[in-house]
Amino acid sequence: MNPKLLFWVPALLRLVLVFLAASVVWWMAGPIQALLLALLIVLGMLVAQLFYLSKLDEWLADPQSGKLPDGWGSWTEVFARLYRIRRDDERNQADLAEWLARFRQAMQMLPEGVAIMDDVLQLEWCNPAAGKHLGLTLERDQGRRVTNLVRQPEFIDYIILGRFDQPLTLHFRGRKLQVQIIPFENRRQILVSHDATEGERVEAMRRDFIANASHELRTPLTVIVGFLEIALADPDLDAATRTAHLNLMTEQATRMQRLIEDMLTLSRLESDEYPLKREHVDVARMMESVAQEARALSGGRHQISVHVDGPDVMGSPEELRSAFANLASNAVRYSPNGGSIVLSWERGPDDLRFSVKDSGIGIDPQHLARLTERFYRVDKSRSRETQGTGLGLAIVKHVLARHGGRLKIESEPGKGSTFIASLPNTSLPG
Incomplete structure (x- = not known):
């Protein structure tokens, strides 16, 4: 009606x-x-x-x-x-x-920084990532001009020139940031920031990896090519010299083969095409095998003992054996003759631990954080003498990460080192 x-x-x-x-x-x-x-x-x-x-x-x-x-x-x-x-x-x-709450929650979780400004660049709102990137605090800085908060000449020039079609790369507060302003509505602008620090670090690691790998491969190839040139240039080379050259070429070829195998192992560990396949691992048997290899590498120059007081686990036997063997062989290579090495497997308060304790030369604290980087060596000359590839600890780190574990290093110069491979209790059989 x-x-x-x-x-x-x-x-x-x-x-x-x-x-x-x-x-x-x-x-x-x-x-x-x-x-x-x-x-x-x-x-x-x-x-x-x-x-x-x-x-x-x-x-x-x-x-x-x-x-x-x-x-x-x-x-x-x-x-x-x-x-x-x-x-x-x-x-x-x-x-x-409800939608506003969802929007704010989504903005809170974004890894990208988002700040909303008015037409005179006064801060209206920002998410935690923007606060982390640019040092903004919403409660303290709301209503203040962003150019007074981010005092960088490049940033101010970027705003004055108004060339917002391309992001600005900014080094601020120890970070490499990419910032871009997006105008919206008539009197507001969005400032978006992206932390490119990690990407830059990964790119630097990639460049270093290529450079180091090329160097490590070039050295044995140079030796092999040099001896081949000598052999071709002098067909009447005496048998003793020829045998010595062949032994050196074999040694360098073996070194190059180990390096390539370790690089392929790292590539496989990082690839999604090779998911972790968990199987029952007889740790006691594996420990004895690792100890035998360490004794063979030592040639009787070290006292190597094994202590097993922990259960079996579920994991990749091949990968765990590779990690444990790398830690054991490192202890042998970097321990002086007559030193002692203890391989232990035990159950801790909240984890399972494989540890290698040696009485070797020890490591200066400044090097500990970088030991698991590819080709990082504390003493390059000693590493070449011991025939190390520089990839062993990187392999250990990736193996443990695939199993949900981590590597802990305790060391003091002149007093030896302890490498602890920790696995979570979830690795225990069903």
């Missing part, structure tokens, strides 16, 4: 009823009584209107759907319509609040 009719028809009916009541009183008691009755009824209706107007005024001060009165007469429909409008509005506000 037409809303106008819903209002006017009941109103006219009430007026007709007042007229009829006054007419009846006129007929029974006279015109004065009829007029008084009509005035009383109209006054009551006016008081009712004023009462509901006051109720409406109170509700408008705090418009909640649950606080609307029921009303009387035309007010019933008025309040009913207000209730429906307010209920829909509250539902929309709840939906908007």
Whole structure:
């Protein structure tokens, strides 16, 4: 029905009823009584209107759907319509609040920094990543100009020139950042920051890896090619010299083969194409095999003992054996003659531990953090003497990471080192 009719028809009916009541009183008691009755009824209706107007005024001060009165007469429909409008509005506000909460939560989790600025570059909002990248704090810096907070000449020039189609590379607070401003609406701008520090570090590691690998391969190849040139240039080379050259070429070829095998092992460990296949690992048997290899490498120059006081685990036997053997062979290579080496397998308070303790030369603390980097050597000359490839600890680190473990190194110059390969208790058989 037409809303106008819903209002006017009941109103006219009430007026007709007042007229009829006054007419009846006129007929029974006279015109004065009829007029008084009509005035009383109209006054009551006016008081009712004023009462509901006051109720409406109170509700408008705090418009909640649950606080609307029921009303009387035309007010019933008025309040009913207000209730429906307010209920829909509250539902929309709840939906908007939910979406806003989701948006803010998503912004909080983003690794990219996001800051919203007005047309004069005053900070309106930023997420934690932007605070971490640019040193912003929303509670402290809201309303302040971003150019006063990020005092970098390149950043200020970037804003003044307004060339926002390309990101700006910025070195700030010890980080390499890529920042870009994106205008939106008429009076707001979004500042997006990306931390490229890790990417730069990975790229530097890649360059170093290629350079080091090329150097490590070039050295034995140079020796082999040199001896071949000598042999070709002098066919009458005596047998003893020829045998010595062949032995050196074999040694360098073996070194190059080990290097290539270790590089392939690292590549396989890092590849998603080779997922970890867990099998039952007889640790005691593996420890004895690793100890035998270490004794063979030592040639009786070290005292090597084995201590097993832990359970078997689930994992890759080949990978774990490679990690344990690398740690044991390193201990042999870097321990002086007559030194002692202890290989241990035990269950700790919250993990399983394979440890190699030696009485070797020890390691200066400044080198400990970098030992697991590819081709990183504390003493390059000694490493070449011991025929190390420089990839052993990198392989250990990747093997343990695939098994959910980690490598811990304890060392003191002149007092030996302890390498601890820790595996989680989740590695225990079902």
